[in-house]
Amino acid sequence: MAMGAGSKQPRSLAVCWYAARHRSFTLIVWCLTALIVLVIFYLFINHKEEQIVRGIDEVEEETFPVKLARSWRNPPAVRGKGEHRTLPVVDEFLVESSAVHHTFFQKGKVAMDPVNSGNDRRYLYYPGRVWLDTDGKPIQAHGGGVMYDEETKTYFWYGENKDGKTYKAHDKGPDRVDIVGVSCYSSTDLWSWTNEGVVLHGEEENLSHDLHKSNVLERPKVIYNNRTGKYVMWMHIDDANYTKSSIGVATSASPTGPFTYLYSKRPHNCESRDMTIFKDDDGKAYLIYSSKGNSELHIARLTDDYLNVPKDVPRILVARYREAPALFKFGGTYYMITSGCTGWAPNTANAHAAASIMGPWETLGNPFLGGNEIYRSTTFFSQGTFVLPVAGLPGLFIFMADRWKPSDLRDSRYVWLPLRVGGLPDEAADYSFMFPLWSRVSIYWHKVWRLPKQSYRAT
Numbered sequence: 001m002a003m004g005a006g007s008k009q010p011r012s013l014a015v016c017w018y019a020a021r022h023r024s025f026t027l028i029v030w031c032l033t034a035l036i037v038l039v040i041f042y043l044f045i046n047h048k049e050e051q052i053v054r055g056i057d058e059v060e061e062e063t064f065p066v067k068l069a070r071s072w073r074n075p076p077a078v079r080g081k082g083e084h085r086t087l088p089v090v091d092e093f094l095v096e097s098s099a100v101h102h103t104f105f106q107k108g109k110v111a112m113d114p115v116n117s118g119n120d121r122r123y124l125y126y127p128g129r130v131w132l133d134t135d136g137k138p139i140q141a142h143g144g145g146v147m148y149d150e151e152t153k154t155y156f157w158y159g160e161n162k163d164g165k166t167y168k169a170h171d172k173g174p175d176r177v178d179i180v181g182v183s184c185y186s187s188t189d190l191w192s193w194t195n196e197g198v199v200l201h202g203e204e205e206n207l208s209h210d211l212h213k214s215n216v217l218e219r220p221k222v223i224y225n226n227r228t229g230k231y232v233m234w235m236h237i238d239d240a241n242y243t244k245s246s247i248g249v250a251t252s253a254s255p256t257g258p259f260t261y262l263y264s265k266r267p268h269n270c271e272s273r274d275m276t277i278f279k280d281d282d283g284k285a286y287l288i289y290s291s292k293g294n295s296e297l298h299i300a301r302l303t304d305d306y307l308n309v310p311k312d313v314p315r316i317l318v319a320r321y322r323e324a325p326a327l328f329k330f331g332g333t334y335y336m337i338t339s340g341c342t343g344w345a346p347n348t349a350n351a352h353a354a355a356s357i358m359g360p361w362e363t364l365g366n367p368f369l370g371g372n373e374i375y376r377s378t379t380f381f382s383q384g385t386f387v388l389p390v391a392g393l394p395g396l397f398i399f400m401a402d403r404w405k406p407s408d409l410r411d412s413r414y415v416w417l418p419l420r421v422g423g424l425p426d427e428a429a430d431y432s433f434m435f436p437l438w439s440r441v442s443i444y445w446h447k448v449w450r451l452p453k454q455s456y457r458a459t
């Protein structure tokens, strides 16, 4: 028995082993088949989504839409003669009667319209075309920035309301519009925006008030202070000749205002023109502004209530003549996009990076890809104002810019384009063990594009 059992056991074990092996082989085959079916099914249901995400990575090349005179065909020869020079094509762009101007500000080509766009045109961004709000009116939020409110999962877009007549205060003065105020728009999908009204009004009567309509209010930005529960707005405050060059501060208990104007001053007793504020992950916030005749940028931490700046200030990007700073953070590194200084005329943008927000800041070169040489050397005929992190999609940003129209500033357009960080930079100044310390910042030109579907409802 014992022997029999003993001799039987190995055989049945072997049979079992064989059967098990056979079974597991069959099982593996079935598993693989099921897996393949699942993958195909997954790819099938995700096909549309995939396409949209891929669409973002495509670089759209484009020939210049109008025929250029002979002397305009060689922009690189013109560039490099100094930061302050504009390209002849840019001079032409600024002349209202020119073909170039007409191409970029075509009448009646309404494209971004949340009320009348069918499903096929919904969520499509056409950079530079008229953008209507949910009342069917052109959005008035120039030189703006977007604040994301985590609690209500809502984006708030603040910007200059320039819905007034463009004129010159005197012969040599720049084109201007009287202060109307700061507009606020809200959205959960970053595409259809509801007008929340003017949340900080210009002053009609009181001539000595900073916000008197004859003055200048530019580039308003809003951040939320967790400690005080207040929404804090910083902006550039100036007189019509840009000699006051100060910052202004306002607060509100609600993102949709009304904001109470507090004061203006020159931070650190320095001139302050183009500026932005940036709120870091740790709740610390910073002011970045162009100073010393726009020749350098200054950066300073805001006090804990976000209402002021302490005394000492690091100067960064000295003698570089950069303005329109837009700051963002990715993977623990700080990045900034700046423009050159040529008034309303578009010029070449630069990307910069730093391990610490207080610097040192390195210049990485022109972030623009696609389009053509003229587009890339003019920020696609626009000037940056903000870099917006898309909520719930780390690593995806929107570069927000203004295509200024000095002949009629209220009709200035918005140029929103996808921004990515990755790859090797064009001009890496710093290397660590032969590897550049920074990644490339890339802003791709697209005539039309859209965000991945996951971002339509802010999550």
Ligand SMILES: *[C@@H]1O[C@H](CO)[C@@H](O)[C@H](O)[C@H]1NC(C)=O
Pocket: 206, 207, 208, 209, 210
């Ligand atoms: C006008 O504005 C100034 C500066 O904000 C203020 O001090 C003054 O009280 C205002 N005058 C009136 C009449 O409101």
Ligand SMILES: *[C@@H]1O[C@H](CO)[C@@H](O)[C@H](O)[C@H]1NC(C)=O
Pocket: 170, 239, 240, 241, 243
């Ligand atoms: C601006 O400059 C013009 C011409 O130089 C001058 O007439 C005017 O008074 C100045 N305005 C202000 C507000 O400084």
Ligand SMILES: *[C@@H]1O[C@H](CO)[C@@H](O)[C@H](O)[C@H]1NC(C)=O
Pocket: 150, 151, 226, 281, 282, 283
């Ligand atoms: C501030 O509050 C928001 C929600 O209101 C929260 O998501 C965020 O983590 C807070 N940040 C800090 C630094 O406490």
